[in-house]
Amino acid sequence: xxxxxxxxxxxxxxxxxxxxxxxxxxxxxxxxxxxxxxxxxxxxxxxxxxxxxxxxxxxxxxxxxxxxxx
Amino acid sequence: xxxxxxxxxxxxxxxxxxxxxxxxxxxxxxxxxxxxxxxxxxxxxxxxxxxxxxxxxxxxxxxxxxxxxxxxxxxxxxxxxxxxxxxxxxxxxxxxxxxxxxxxxxxxxxxxxxxxxxxxxxxxxxxxxxxxxxxxxxxxxxxxxxxxxxx
Numbered sequence: 077x078x079x080x081x082x083x084x085x086x087x088x089x090x091x092x093x094x095x096x097x098x099x100x101x102x103x104x105x106x107x108x109x110x111x112x113x114x115x116x117x118x119x120x121x122x123x124x125x126x127x128x129x130x131x132x133x134x135x136x137x138x139x140x141x142x143x144x145x146x
Numbered sequence: 147x148x149x150x151x152x153x154x155x156x157x158x159x160x161x162x163x164x165x166x167x168x169x170x171x172x173x174x175x176x177x178x179x180x181x182x183x184x185x186x187x188x189x190x191x192x193x194x195x196x197x198x199x200x201x202x203x204x205x206x207x208x209x210x211x212x213x214x215x216x217x218x219x220x221x222x223x224x225x226x227x228x229x230x231x232x233x234x235x236x237x238x239x240x241x242x243x244x245x246x247x248x249x250x251x252x253x254x255x256x257x258x259x260x261x262x263x264x265x266x267x268x269x270x271x272x273x274x275x276x277x278x279x280x281x282x283x284x285x286x287x288x289x290x291x292x293x294x295x296x297x
Contacts, residue, residue, distance in 0.1 A: 107271030110151060117271045123279065130245070130274035134252075136286035137152050137266055139293040141231075 099124045149182060149251035150189040154291060155264040157195045158256075168263065172225035172235050176258040177265065179240050179283070180217030181207040184250035184273060197255035197262040212245030212281070220254060231296025236289035245276040252283060254290065266291055 100123045107117040112135060121129040161168035180197060182205055189201035196202065197216075209215040222238030240252075251269040255262050268290070274281065 105272050105274060109271055110269070112271055118274060118284075120274070121279070126277070127279040128275065128277040129279035129282070130249075130276040131282045131284060132270045132274055133284050134268050134270070134286055134290070135152060136288040137154060137268070137291035138288065139154065139291065141294055141297045143297050 097124055147185055147187040149184050149186045149269050150191060150267055152251075152266070152268045153191045154266045155194060156192045158263045158265060161263070168259070170256055170259065170263065170265070172265075173223055174256070174258055175219065175221055175223060176256075177220040177223060177237075177254055178217040178257045179220045180215075180253045180255065181213065181242075181247075181249035181281075182251055182253060183207060183248060186251075189267070191267060194264060195261065196264050197253055197257075199262075202253055202264065207247045207249050211247050212242050212276070213247050216257075217252075217255075218242065219257075228292075230294070232292050232294045234289035234292045237285060239282060239284045241280055241282040242276070243280050244278060245281040246278055247281065248273050248275040249281065250274075 100121050103120045103122065104116040105118045105120060107113050107115050118132040121131065158168065158170065162170050185205040186201055187205070194200055194202060206215055207213045218240055220237045220240065224236050226234055228234045249270065250273050251267060253267050254265045256265060
């Protein structure tokens with residue numbers, strides 16, 4: 077990517093619609109590894125004023141037990 | 147170098163149940179949740195013992211920009227028998243305001259214990275970055291962790 081492309085935001089999410097005050101957009105974050113890979117694990121929220129919120133939807137750890145026959 | 151898979155810290159729960167009788171009270175409001183980057187190196191939940199020790203002594207999110215090293219207090223904690231043989235550890239969702247940082251996972255540890263014993267690690271599965279915004283961790287509807295004691 078050259079300097080011009082970087083400056084105009086090539087490869088970055090479009091922010092054109094965020095020019096209106098008070099608007100925001102939610103971008104899903106896809107899990108990259110493990111059994112949940114490929115699923116949405118949370119999201120980023122882009123606000124019109126440049127703020128970005130990050131929201132993690134944390135997975136639970138489930139410990140289970142089993143019985144072993146003799 | 148990567149944040150490990152989610153799980154409970156084996157040495158801590160061994161110490162709770164053996165002659166060490168580690169006084170881990172999951173209902174306490176003094177546990178903390180610390181955020182780490184994906185640069186955590188060599189973490190192993192089967193041998194790691196505590197916050198600030200080994201792999202958990204570095205690569206925490208840097209102090210400042212909305213984050214204080216040591217993490218945030220984990221409030222609203224509950225350790226309850228919910229149904230059948232299942233017991234659930236849960237808490238109020240955690241958040242950091244005016245945050246400008248990236249995190250890959252978190253470590254929950256017992257700040258009230260002298261050893262800062264590690265309780266569990268949760269991977270986020272991807273990097274999350276807040277910019278002058280709010281970084282939130284919404285705990286699962288099933289809780290932070292559950293144990294089913296009755297197969």
